[in-house]
Amino acid sequence: MKYDELDGPVGKGIAGVMDAGAGYCDARYYAEDGSETLVMYDGNLESNSSSFESGLGVRVLYGGAWGFAATSRGSDVAQAFDKALANAKTAAMLVSVPLDMGVRPGVKGSYSSPVQKDPFDVPLQEKLGFLASMDERLKADFVQRRVVFLYLQRMRNRFWNSEGSIIDRNLVNCFANAIIMAQDSDGQMQRRSKSLHTTGTGTRGWEMVTDPDLWSGRFEGMKEELSQLLSAPELAFGRRSVILLPGQGHLQVHETIGHPLELDRILGYELSFAGGSFVTLDSFGKLRYGSDKLSVSAYGSIENSPGTFGFDDEGTPERDYLLIDKGLLVNCLTSRAMISEANQAAGRRVFESSGGASRSTAFHKAPIDRMTNVNVLPGGDGTLEDIVATTEDGVILDNPTSWSIGSNREHFHFGCEIAWEVKGGKVTRVLKNPTYRGHTLDFYSKLSAVGDRSTWVVEQVPNCGKGEPNQVMEIGHGVPVMRFDDVIAGEER
Numbered sequence: 001m002k003y004d005e006l007d008g009p010v011g012k013g014i015a016g017v018m019d020a021g022a023g024y025c026d027a028r029y030y031a032e033d034g035s036e037t038l039v040m041y042d043g044n045l046e047s048n049s050s051s052f053e054s055g056l057g058v059r060v061l062y063g064g065a066w067g068f069a070a071t072s073r074g075s076d077v078a079q080a081f082d083k084a085l086a087n088a089k090t091a092a093m094l095v096s097v098p099l100d101m102g103v104r105p106g107v108k109g110s111y112s113s114p115v116q117k118d119p120f121d122v123p124l125q126e127k128l129g130f131l132a133s134m135d136e137r138l139k140a141d142f143v144q145r146r147v148v149f150l151y152l153q154r155m156r157n158r159f160w161n162s163e164g165s166i167i168d169r170n171l172v173n174c175f176a177n178a179i180i181m182a183q184d185s186d187g188q189m190q191r192r193s194k195s196l197h198t199t200g201t202g203t204r205g206w207e208m209v210t211d212p213d214l215w216s217g218r219f220e221g222m223k224e225e226l227s228q229l230l231s232a233p234e235l236a237f238g239r240r241s242v243i244l245l246p247g248q249g250h251l252q253v254h255e256t257i258g259h260p261l262e263l264d265r266i267l268g269y270e271l272s273f274a275g276g277s278f279v280t281l282d283s284f285g286k287l288r289y290g291s292d293k294l295s296v297s298a299y300g301s302i303e304n305s306p307g308t309f310g311f312d313d314e315g316t317p318e319r320d321y322l323l324i325d326k327g328l329l330v331n332c333l334t335s336r337a338m339i340s341e342a343n344q345a346a347g348r349r350v351f352e353s354s355g356g357a358s359r360s361t362a363f364h365k366a367p368i369d370r371m372t373n374v375n376v377l378p379g380g381d382g383t384l385e386d387i388v389a390t391t392e393d394g395v396i397l398d399n400p401t402s403w404s405i406g407s408n409r410e411h412f413h414f415g416c417e418i419a420w421e422v423k424g425g426k427v428t429r430v431l432k433n434p435t436y437r438g439h440t441l442d443f444y445s446k447l448s449a450v451g452d453r454s455t456w457v458v459e460q461v462p463n464c465g466k467g468e469p470n471q472v473m474e475i476g477h478g479v480p481v482m483r484f485d486d487v488i489a490g491e492e493r
Contacts (some may be wrong), residue, residue, distance in 0.1 A: 010056070010160050013081035017060050018162050020085060023063040026161035027081075028313060030363040033155045036120065038127060040148040045134050055363040060084040061337070063096020065091035070364035078344065090391050096339070100340040106164025107317065111310020113172040113305060115205035119152045122206050127490055130210065137219045142227055145181040150174075151207070151462055153474065159364075165315040172204050173306045173474055175217055175462040180226055190229040190432060192222045192417055193399055197246070198458045198479055200302040208304070225418055228430040235419050235434040237490040241394030242436050243387060243483045248416055250459035250477035251400045253376055256440045257296055258287075258477070260409035261323055261332040262357070262466075263342060272470045275407040278440065279329070281346040287329040290444025295377040296324040298333060298355055298467040305476030306457050307373035309359075316356040318372060327444075333357040335369050339459040361471040368467050373458070375478035379450025384481045387449045390424045396420040396427070397434055397490060405439075413437040419489075436489040443484060451481035 007415035014025045031054060039047035055072035058080045067088025071080045095284060119127075131148050138146045153173040160166055176196035183321035184190050196215040208214060244252055259265060260277040279287065291443065299318045302308050311317050314336050323331050331351070335341075339351045359370040381387055388396070402415035420427050458478045465472050 002037070002276070009077040013058065013077060013107065014160060015108045015163050017081050022062045022085060022088070023064075024162055026155055026159065027058045028159050028360070028363055029056045029112050029373070029406050030155065030157045033157070034120070036152045038131060038150045040131050040135050042146050043132065053362060055094060056367070057360065057363040058081055058084040059366060061099060061101060062088035063092030063095065064100065064322050065095040066099065066337070068366040071368075074354070082215055086118050089115060089159070091347045097241070097341050097344055099337045101336045104336075107311070107312060108166050109317070110168040112170040113308075114203040115181070116203050117174050117206040118154070118172065118332070119174055119206040119209065120154050122290045133179060133221070134216055138178060138215065140223050141181045141225070142182050143223065144183060147179040149177040151176070153350050157201055159311065159313070159315050159482065163316055165393060166476040167311045167315055169307055169310055171387070173462070174204060174209050175474075176209055178215070178219060178222070180222060182226060182230055182326060184230045184232075184432065188433070189360040190226060192226040192229070194218045194222050195247070195460065197460060198304045198476070200304055200458045202304050204304055205346075221348070225307045225430070229418060229432045232430045232432040235395060235490040237492045239393050239486050240481055240489055241396055241485045242487040242489055243383075243384075243391065243396040243422070243481060245396060245398040245481060246457045246459050246479045247399040248397050248454075249376070249479040249482050250416070250461070251403065252413070253296070253374060253466070253477050253479055254371070255403060255405050256335070256409055256412055256443070257323070258374040260440070262369045262371065263332050263338040266332065267338065267341060267345065269368075269443065270466065274466055275405070275409065278410040279332070280431055281342055281350055284332070284350055285328070285330060285358045288327055288331045289324050289441060290327045291447045292326040293447050293450045294324055294327045294444055295322065297322050297358070297377060298371050298372055300375045302373050302375070302458060302476065302478060304475035305478075306460050306462065307371065307476035312354075312356040312358045313360045313367035314354065314358040316354045316358065318356045318487060321355060323374070331355065333369055333371060333374075337365070338348065338369055339392065351387040361473050365467075365469070365471050368471065370466065370473050371464065371475045373476045373478060375449070376480060378453045378480045380452065381449040382452055384451060384455055387451060387481060387483050388422055388427060390449065391422045391425060391483065394422040394483070395434060396422060396430065397436065403490060409440060411437070411439045422465065435491055436487050438487055443487065446487065448480060448485045449483035453480075455481040
């Protein structure tokens with residue numbers, strides 16, 4: 001199908017800019033982009049907010065440069081195409097590296113998140129009643145603060161491009177978190193939290209929120225852990241093995257694998273905002289990112305995750321591919337135009353095809369390279385208990401409280417909610433205020449154990465920020481239990 005075979009105002013708009021000399025054009029119409037947020041604080045409804053947007057975003061590639069425009073008025077569709085073309089023509093006068101989307105046949109397709117019960121069809125009173133029951137389960141004499149958070153998203157959009165693609169997507173996301181806090185014996189506030197995660201399978205509707213195996217069934221353990229923190233000693237400074245549970249491991253992967261492997265960041269597009277990357281175009285196929293126990297994929301055929309969306313915002317189908325293969329860096333998170341720029345900059349063909357990572361957070365924002373599902377593949381080192389049994393001196397860590405990342409993601413420093421000391425293959429006691437730090441490549445080179453599939457879960461991230469203007473995107477990370485040896489943990493006093 002050619003662009004001139006598309007009908008309606010969008011088809012006419014695409015035909016018009018292509019006839020005017022554009023090299024490529026796409027349009028995204030959001031019939032619905034809605035969210036709902038409910039927050040209970042100590043049993044009281046702290047926030048009840050919802051949002052709704054609808055509109056059209058248009059990109060035009062002319063003379064190797066992008067132009068973008070958007071409108072929320074149906075009467076301004078033609079003007080949006082004209083403005084995007086005019087913006088591209090202006091940008092083309094300044095472009096130093098002309099972009100090229102390449103040649104790809106049009107795609108006709110659709111994707112819908114697997115949902116049994118649409119969370120937006122659930123009455124507000126039922127949602128509030130559920131959160132109130134969750135808050136009730138968090139109560140204990142020693143708990144001083146309780147927070148229960150629910151964030152729901154629903155998006156319906158259609159994508160067209162000048163290659164003849166027409167793609168419909170219906171996406172639903174459910175996020176939930178519970179936090180309890182109390183003062184310890186030193187007067188410091190300690191906390192434990194549990195977020196709604198997935199197993200990578202199943203559905204994404206209201207039934208996911210209410211499944212006790214995915215969230216609410218873990219509250220009793222959370223209260224017991226907080227009570228232990230209140231009288232626990234601090235983690236002492238020193239080098240030891242660090243065992244990351246998925247609640248912490250997903251942030252480690254997010255900040256030190258996901259972000260540095262976004263191609264636009266590698267090319268310098270984030271330098272003035274969120275930093276760059278220590279990875280270069282010469283790194284692929286050469287850079288030893290970690291030990292041979294480290295294999296990382298993008299997408300991972302995960303049916304239930306915020307990073308599963310069927311097609312990206314250039315119409316590229318999501319696909320499975322390795323980013324890191326047994327410790328060797330082999331690929332990154334890519335989009336069509338960024339591949340063109342990277343190959344020109346390298347003077348050779350570094351990348352063959354898009355990884356489907358072009359994503360936008362709204363109709364009025366242009367797509368940029370984003371994480372999808374970035375996953376550490378399960379290993380062969382058994383369960384958490386198996387890994388603990390082979391650990392002589394270490395700590396088990398869970399859930400972040402703070403994070404500091406080098407401007408090029410070359411080093412990091414994380415604080416966590418809780419640590420469990422491991423001595424001689426046994427868990428001995430709880431420790432509070434744990435931290436750990438390292439240099440990214442050195443840290444991953446010390447990956448000595450990776451848990452099996454039974455330890456692997458998909459942790460959800462609703463708030464990954466990137467870009468100028470800022471875009472907040474939802475993604476998922478499938479991670480197992482991981483052990484790293486000879487890591488600096490704790491703070492020098």
